[in-house]
Each structure stands twice: as C-alpha cells, then as structure tokens.
C-alpha cells in the first residue's frame with residue numbers, strides 16, 4: 001500500500017511560511033521550556049494559517065509538526081479540535097455567525113439563513129468572487145449584543161437583516 | 173492492622189489493606205472484585221473517558237470512576253449499590269447510542285468487551301430512535317481492519333501508540349459528535365507492534381485483517397506455543413480453526429513479552445497456509461521431480477549418506493541448520509553428525525567472521541534477564557536494530573529510556589527506535605570498529621594492554637569526538653549498564669573486532685556484556701553443538717571449519733534443515749551456486765520453491781512451527797517447550813525430530829530410541845538445567861581488517877519480514893511498508909560524490925553480481941555506505957550482506 005505520508009513530509013516550515021511568521025512562531029516557542037515547545041502548537045497553527053489565506057493544509061500541519069518535534073497526528077488532533085482552524089479555502093471575509101443561546105433567542109438562525117440566501121453559499125462554501133464564506137460558531141462572549149457575527153477580528157452586534165446588508169456593502 | 177505504609181479501605185463490605193495512592197480499580201482487580209471498564213488497561217495510562225467504571229464512594233456526592241480514584245484511608249466503596257449500578261447502566265446506555273447492532277457480522281462477536289458488559293448492564297430495549305453516527309473507514313494497512321462506526325472512543329489504541337509503541341500513528345481528530353479515531357491522512361501503520369491494538373480494542377473497531385470473517389471466536393481451539401522468529405521467545409496462543417492456524421495472540425508472560433506481541437509473531441502463521449507447502453517427499457530422478465513415499469525417500473537419503481561416507485569421506489558432508497530449528501531437532505542432528513563422523517555442521521548461516529569462534533563463550537546470551545532491561549540505566553547497542561530484529565527488546569528498552577535510561581547506538585545507519593536516545597553514531601562497517609575504539613579511547617584510564625594487536629592499533633589511532641565521550645561517560649557513571657552486540661554486529665566482517673571492543677568496554681565500565689542473536693534458538697544451537705567447533709552440550713573445541721569454509725569448497729552432500737540458501741546466507745549467490753555444484757542436496761523443509769527445485773535433489777516435508785513439538789532456548793537462557801498440533805491436511809509432513817530418529821536408526825547409529833520430543837530433551841536434563849548465561853570469554857584472536865579505504869561499502873540488515881521461510885510466506889506482512897522495503901539507501905553526501913543526486917534507479921554491482929534497484933536518498937545512512945536490506949527477492953541475486961559495492965545510474 002502506498003504510503004501517502006512519504007510525499008508529504010518533505011517541505012519544512014521555513015520554506016512554507018515567511019521569515020516574519022517564523023519569527024512570530026519562535027517567540028511563542030520561547031515562552032515555554034525547551035522540552036515543551038509543542039505547547040506553541042496552537043499559535044504556530046494560527047500563524048501558519050494566516051500565511052496561507054486563512055486555511056491549513058496537510059503539508060502545513062506536517063511542517064508545524066516537524067518544526068515542533070511532534071507526531072503529525074498530534075497536530076491534526078489539535079487542528080481539527082478547535083473551530084478556529086480551517087481546512088478548506090475560505091472567503092476573503094469569513095462571516096462567523098454565533099449560534100448559541102442568546103443569539104439564537106434573538107433569531108440568529110434566521111440571520112444565518114438570510115446570509116446563505118443573500119450570498120448564495122452554504123456553510124463551508126466560498127462565493128464565486130472569492131470574497132465571502134460563512135460559518136456557524138459557538139458563543140463569542142458578546143451575548144449582550146445578540147445576535148452577532150464576527151468577520152475577521154471585528155465583532156458586529158445587534159444585527160438585523162438590513163444592518164447585515166450594510167455591513168456586507170461596506171466590505172465591498 | 174495498618175502501619176504507616178498501608179491504609180485500610182472497604183470495598184463492598186470487605187476490608188482491604190492497600191498502599192495509599194493506588195487506584196481503586198487496581199485494588200478491585202487484585203481482590204477479584206469486578207468493576208466494568210472499557211478505557212482502563214493495566215499497561216496504559218489512565219484516561220477515565222468511558223465512565224463505565226463508576227462506583228459509589230461513601231461521602232462522595234456523585235459516583236466516581238474507579239480507574240481514576242486514588243484510595244484514601246477509611247474509604248468505603250460500593251461497586252454494586254443501587255447508585256453504582258444505576259450509573260453504570262446509564263453509561264452503558266450512552267455508549268450504545270451510537271454503537272451499531274452488527275454483532276452478527278462482527279469478528280469481535282463472542283469475545284467483545286462491549287458485548288459482555290452490555291449483557292450485564294445494557295437494557296434490552298433502546299430508548300434512542302434518532303439517527304446513529306456512521307464513520308467512514310480508513311485503510312490503515314494490511315494487518316488491521318477498521319470498522320470505525322463501532323468505536324467507543326476509549327482511546328486505548330491511541331495511548332498504546334504514544335506510550336508503548338513510542339510512535340503515535342492513531343489519534344482522535346475532530347470533536348464531540350464528530351470525533352474520529354484514525355490516522356487522519358490515510359496511511360498504513362508502521363509500528364512493528366501495531367497488531368496489539370487489535371487485542372486492546374474493546375469492541376470490533378480494530379480487528380485482524382488476515383483472519384477477517386474466517387471463524388467465530390467460539391469455534392477456535394486454543395494452543396499454547398512459543399513464537400519462532402526472534403531470540404526473545406514470546407509466549408503465544410495459537411488459535412486453530414478446523415485444524416488450521418487461524419490467528420495468533422499473545423500469552424501473558426510478564427518476564428518476557430508481557431501482554432504484547434510483535435506483528436511478525438502475530439501474523440507469520442499465514443506462511444503455514446502457503447500453497448508452497450511441500451505435501452509429499454520428493455526425489456529428483458534424471459532431472460525430473462517425482463513424489464514418493466517416506467520409505468523410499470528415507471532409504472534414498474540413507475543410501476546417499478552411506479555412499480558419501482564410504483566413497484568420499486565424512487568431510488564431504490555438510491549440515492546446515494536454521495537457527496530457528498527446535499532444540500530437539502538440533503540435538504538429533506548433532507547426534508547424527510557425530511555418528512557419521514561429520515564435523516561440518518553449522519547454524520551461523522549469515523556469519524562471515526569466525527576469527528574468534530574458539531574463544532567465544534559456551535552459551536551466547538543477553539547476559540541478563542529480558543525483564544531486567546526495564547530497569548537498566550545505560551546501554552550501548554552495537555550493530556543492532558532491535559526495533560526490527562527483536563521488537564520486544566526494543567519495547568523493554570523504550571520503557572527504560574522513558575524512565576531516564578541512556579540508550580546509545582553505534583550502527584551502520586541511524587535507526588529510529590521510537591524512544592529518546594542518548595547518542596547515535598553511524599559509520600560504514602569497518603568504520604564502526606573505529607567508533608568503538610574512540611569510545612574506548614574516551615574512557616578515563618582505559619587499559620588497552622589486553623587488546624589484540626589489530627584492536628590496539630585502532631585504539632592508538634582513535635580520535636574521540638564529543639559523542640564517543642558521552643557514551644563512555646554514560647557507561648562509566650551509570651549504575652546498571654550493559655554493552656550488547658546485535659544481529660548486524662554478528663553478521664559483520666568485523667564481528668571479532670566489534671566483540672573485543674564491546675567486551676573491553678563492558679569489562680572496564682562494570683557493565684554487562686551480551687548478545688542479541690539471529691533466529692529463535694541460536695543459544696540452543698550452541699548447546700546442541702550446531703557448529704564445527706562445538707560439542708554436544710556446548711563445549712568448545714579448537715577447530716577452524718565454519719559455514720564459509722563449508723560453502724567455499726562444495727561438498728558432495730548437503731543436508732539443509734529448514735534453510736533456503738537463496739535467502740538465509742550471508743552471500744546467497746555463493747550459497748546457491750555451491751548447492752548446485754554439489755552432488756546431492758537433501759532439504760528438510762516445510763516448503764518447496766522454484767529455486768529449491770533447481771539445487772535440491774531430495775525433499776523431505778517437515779512439520780513447521782505450530783505443527784511440531786519442541787523447545788527453544790531464548791536469549792536469556794530460558795528453555796521454553798511447546799506442543800505440536802495437528803498438521804495441515806493433505807500433507808505427509810512429519811515432525812523433523814521423528815525423521816531424524818528414523819534416519820539415525822536406518823544408519824544404525826546409537827541413541828535414536830526416543831518416543832517423543834520430550835524424550836530427546838530428557839537425556840540432557842542435567843546439562844540443560846546447568847546452563848549458565850554468563851558470556852565469560854577472553855578474546856585474543858581477531859580478524860584482519862581489509863584495506864577498503866575510499867571504497868563504497870554495503871551494509872545490511874535482514875528485512876524484518878523475510879527472516880525465515882515462514883515469515884517470507886506470510887502474505888499480509890509482505891504487503892506492509894516494511895515488507896516492501898527494497899531500495900538502495902545512500903546519504904546525500906554519497907549521492908553527490910558519485911553523481912547520483914538525480915537518479916531514481918541504480919545498477920548495483922557486488923563481486924560478480926549486478927541488479928537494478930530503486931535509489932533512496934536517506935540521510936540516516938553513514939557516509940560512503942550503501943544500505944540494502946538482505947533476504948529480499950531482489951537481493952537474493954546480489955553478493956554478500958557486507959562488502960565492497962559499486963553503484964551506477966541504471
């Protein structure tokens with residue numbers, strides 16, 4: 001049986017991300033004792049993801065594993081556990097819609113459907129122009145402003161469909 | 173009464189003295205109190221994720237998991253109170269929510285922990301009528317079948333990889349409802365111990381692929397045996413179905429293999445079912461093979477032997493014996509040889525340097541019990557890759573390394589033993605001796621006066637580096653230390669020099685010296701005198717004959733016992749040529765092959781492992797006997813010891829009256845019980861190093877799944893990544909030097925042989941070294957395991 005791992009392990013992190021990114025990852029590594037550098041895995045994955053238009057590939061995860069001296073599978077475990085890591089291409093603007101209790105009571109479900117209709121994409125898909133993708137996420141701690149979404153690192157709160165339209169336009 | 177080191181607790185009304193800090197589960201198990209469990213395993217860390225072991229503890233507000241609850245003084249535990257039972261039943265119900273109801277087609281059915289526990293704690297009607305989770309299966313190689321919908325996420329298999337195999341290949345990806353156990357990226361498991369997850373998995377998610385859908389657990393008959401592929405002698409249960417071996421599982425033996433088994437020992441049984449099995453005795457008449465009956469065949473063998481002795485002399489006969497033959501077979505063969513006045517008998521088939529053979533110890537052994545490896549503080553392994561050669565030894569060393577032991581390797585190639593290593597040095601096979609000289613040189617106060625001349629010269633030249641110093645320090649400073657030489661050291665053209673240095677290092681650092689040998693019974697072969705310089709009983713005589721001399725001038729008659737010359741010798745090409753040149757070759761063999769049809773003249777079908785009874789002496793000097801089971805149907809194969817007994821009688825040699833294999837041993841009972849595995853020896857005779865400066869040198873290891881005739885026919889093992897290993901490995905320096913950077917295939921030339929092979933740039937190989945596995949279908953056409961080699965673009 002062909003071993004898919006063989007072809008993939010080749011590239012090192014330094015060839016896959018910028019030296020600036022390596023510098024940022026090294027800063028995280030420095031925060032932990034040397035023998036526990038794998039503690040930097042979450043930061044390393046986040047930075048690697050930023051360098052790759054917002055999503056991770058197996059190649060990147062393997063490179064992170066090698067860089068931190070971890071088994072590949074241990075990195076996959078982390079990267080698939082947390083919802084902030086993406087494994088498929090996302091839009092330039094990824095709209096994360098909160099689905100938890102406060103937002104739900106304030107009609108986040110309708111908002112979610114509205115966004116799907118308006119943009120013509122389902123969760124996990126990217127609009128044809130590559131600009132938008134949508135995703136359901138758990139409580140983002142902005143319950144007082146329910147319903148809310150996060151786009152990039154910005155929070156948008158107390159949303160209505162009209163408000164959402166305006167936001168999308170402003171991003172245009 | 174409790175003293176300061178024990179406390180008293182009560183389980184189900186029974187008062188028990190325990191050590192503080194012990195987990196409740198362990199105490200319950202020790203006291204035969206049953207608590208249901210899935211994720212708990214005595215050899216793995218506590219995960220406490222299945223919650224099946226919930227019990228009631230007085231004053232605790234909620235039920236507690238017994239596997240993760242340390243005892244406290246005065247604790248009162250109830251494992252069967254209404255609260256405990258309710259908690260266990262509720263957990264069971266949750267576990268069954270997503271578990272499929274496919275027991276009727278599940279291989280685990282009948283020996284399933286989930287099934288068993290569900291019998292006791294499951295409801296008969298499910299309250300759950302929503303959709304169940306379905307998980308796609310991943311192909312994780314030819315040994316293990318996956319049915320991941322059945323997985324209950326106990327993570328035993330994951331913890332096994334991290335904690336025991338030292339190689340995490342399975343993991344839990346995703347979260348919550350979407351959590352999956354698997355490799356994430358489809359790939360075959362590479363650990364040489366991977367099959368153990370089959371035993372560990374409490375459900376039918378991971379089952380044995382080769383025996384899938386072939387039999388139900390309750391249809392199998394259970395036989396105890398000893399694994400025949402390495403010098404560890406793992407204890408096994410062979411499960412047979414209608415007389416045929418259907419699978420092999422470990423038999424617990426804390427002092428040898430614990431509850432583990434290497435994949436080779438687990439799946440090699442498939443070789444027994446090969447369609448290469450020799451069914452009837454066969455003789456070659458005028459170049460044509462004919463089946464015949466036992467009488468004709470044995471009389472023919474007798475006549476040939478008598479004839480050769482009479483007309484050409486005993487020296488024209490040679491016995492070549494597998495190092496995995498049973499002790500009984502070896503003893504009778506030696507008697508036969510003695511009766512015929514034949515001294516040409518050997519089991520050291522892949523050895524080439526015999527310079528010090530007359531000074532070696534009576535029995536070659538590890539020098540310490542296998543179990544003692546767990547607690548060793550430092551070890552230097554030379555010419556050894558136990559991960560592939562003796563996986564259980566590697567597992568023991570891994571345990572030691574985890575507890576801080578300093579394990580160092582000196583080899584022809586970096587071997588990953590899936591454990592933290594103290595130091596790893598590599599060199600070509602001649603350079604390896606210099607590395608040892610460097611370690612000796614860095615040892616403060618090393619006394620070189622007792623070294624033989626050749627070794628002394630190397631010692632004087634040595635310029636130790638930092639790493640040699642670290643190895644020397646580690647052997648010197650650590651309390652319990654050992655220097656062990658392995659299969660590749662023994663097969664090296666520099667064996668005697670390696671042994672001299674290894675012994676000197678051991679002696680002068682107060683370390684134990686030991687060997688790891690080929691086959692299952694090399695120590696038994698010493699005892700039985702299966703070497704020209706050894707008497708029955710192991711005593712050494714001064715003789716220079718050996719396997720090489722036996723092959724260099726072809727003899728008239730060869731008796732091959734369980735040996736395939738095309739794979740089992742250091743130089744397969746020379747071995748086969750010699751057989752072809754000889755007048756008559758008699759093979760006692762369970763298998764027939766195309767090669768054999770060319771060089772052999774008489775074939776006698778013998779019953780292999782599982783089908784014959786016998787004993788092995790393992791590397792710690794322990795004799796382990798096993799019974800035989802029914803031979804496969806439609807075969808005339810007979811236990812080899814019986815064939816030898818008949819031959820002995822036909823040739824009118826005394827001492828062949830045994831009625832059972834046990835009778836054979838009986839005769840040597842007192843000698844056997846006196847076996848001392850102390851490895852005492854004083855070596856002064858060593859080889860002379862050929863000048864091979866600036867030449868490319870081949871070094872080699874026998875492919876782990878091609879070590880003997882049974883393993884080579886085990887189909888699933890052959891399909892694993894390790895079984896497929898068939899490439900030329902050189903490092904990038906060597907590649908650059910010989911302009912091979914962009915080559916994907918090379919033509920390999922050794923002596924008069926040449927073959928084309930794929931090339932792998934692999935920086936684990938030493939400079940100027942070419943690493944090629946031995947005993948494969950390609951390398952059987954290539955020269956010796958170690959030697960000068962040339963590469964050119966193919």
Ligand code: SF4
Pocket residue numbers: 322323324325326327328329330353372373374375377378
């Ligand atoms: S595959 Fe088996 S051993 Fe592994 S987590 Fe699932 S149930 Fe447990």
Ligand code: FES
Pocket residue numbers: 098099100101102103104138139140141142143146148
């Ligand atoms: S529930 Fe939406 S932000 Fe908390």
Ligand code: FES
Pocket residue numbers: 208209210211212219220221222223224225226237238239240
């Ligand atoms: S056995 Fe205790 S929680 Fe699984």
